[in-house]
Amino acid sequence: MQADTVVRGRPHLLYVAWGFPPSRGAGVYRALATANMFAAEGWDVTVLTASREVFEYQTGTDPELESRIDPRITVVRVPFNWDRGQPDLAKWSRTRVASNLLWTYTRSQRDRVAFPEAGYGSWRRSLVAATERVHREKPVNLVIGTANPNVDFTPGWHLNRNHKIPYVMDYRDTWHLDVYRDKRIGSPRSRSARMERRLLGNAAEAWFVNAPIRDWHAANYPERAEVFHVVANGFDQEFARQFVDHQPQTNAEATGLTFGYLGTMYGPMPLRESLEGWRLARSTSALMAKSRLVIRGRLGHYAEPDPALLGLLEEYRHDGVSYEGAVSKTQVAEVYRTFDVLLLILGRSKYVTSGKVFEYAATGLPIVSLHHPDTASTGILEGHPDWFPAEVLSGTHIARLLTRAGESAVAASPEKQRLARAWADHLSRENQLLPRIRDLRALVGGFQ
Known part of the structure; x- marks a missing residue:
């Protein structure tokens, strides 16, 4: 035509x-x-x-x-x-x-x-x-x-x-x-x-x-x-609109924070390294010791959760780690609103961006990138005002990043989150x- x-x-x-x-x-x-x-x-x-x-x-x-x-x-x-x-x-x-x-x-x-x-x-x-x-x-x-x-x-x-x-x-x-x-x-x-x-x-x-x-x-x-x-x-505009009125916690120092991961876990992701860093952070920071890590989403690509991933998460159950199941797309924003800090755990690849990095950015919450710097998501988040990228995937370095992100979440304000969401508009x-x-x-x- x-x-x-x-x-x-x-x-x-x-x-x-x-x-x-x-x-x-x-x-x-x-x-x-x-x-x-x-x-x-x-x-x-x-x-x-x-x-x-x-x-x-x-x-x-x-x-x-x-x-x-x-x-x-x-x-x-x-x-x-x-x-x-x-x-x-x-x-x-x-x-x-x-x-x-x-x-x-x-x-x-x-x-x-x-x-x-x-x-x-x-x-x-x-x-x-x-x-x-x-x-x-x-x-x-x-x-x-x-x-x-x-x-x-x-x-x-x-x-x-x-x-x-x-x-x-x-x-x-x-x-x-x-x-x-x-x-x-x-x-x-x-x-x-x-x-x-x-x-x-x-x-x-x-x-x-x-x-x-x-x-x-x-x-x-x-x-x-x-x-x-x-x-x-x-990210979808309808999703982003659900964070316009989001308010940071006001008593996080007393009650602790909720760190969250939402997405599909698959491939060579540094999950064990991330969990080891989490365990170390809880042993060295009073704030982190009160906090918990919640994993939501699918474990593997199939209807039934990957038993190896389930077993790994179970190893850290006594460190405040819990797997709370898959999430309907219609409830994704609601789940994000229960988190104070987001963990972006990805396998190393200059070709892997991941779809969730865009949703993460749209929330305005602090983001800890627990993946190799060469991963394509690095380029997406460069310039984000509340981003904590890993330089190496060691337990000690990850523990420091998690603690810094937690401290940033404690100091968060509605204006700080608004600026982070405004930065993400182009995504x-x-x-x-x-x-x-x-x-x-x-x-x-x-x-x-």
């Missing part, structure tokens, strides 16, 4: 996200916010996602999150074969019962026939069929696929090849970059690498959550670098997404 063509109606976005409410997977908040913002900006939005039972057995669900979907959005749930996550052994095939290892290998190879992605590749056929149905009923003007899984990119590619519809690849994760080891995954000549190059070669835009990831892809796909954009996660999701939405509106043409 030409940019100067004017048609009646609203542009139609097909948004593809395997994980969408009620999923409580790590990428669901970006997906929900993106779809909602397009709807708010005057687009008709259709979302292709997996069925509810998949999330119930694999990622866990947050039923209340569905209430946050803009009512103007049409959600189409595409059947997804979730046999690999089937917990009921009575429903396993005889072959699987005989050898689950062989069954899993065979299933993995079969998945890759349609698309080179284990566990998800076979979904391509159902996705493409659903895409064609949606396009027939109401012509699509733009497709955005958010990954992973990377099969989410295939509806856009399909409509582009068959109907010249532009598409955007939103990398909330990476496909061929190991973000912790800074190495390419697989050979550049592998089938999946060739597929990625083909998809990027025809994309109108590709979005990445931070500059280091964008730059890695620009170096590996220089011919397409001009369409690569950073679209960071950001809102709105500021990240709106420029891209407006450029894409121009790409698909004029609508009245």
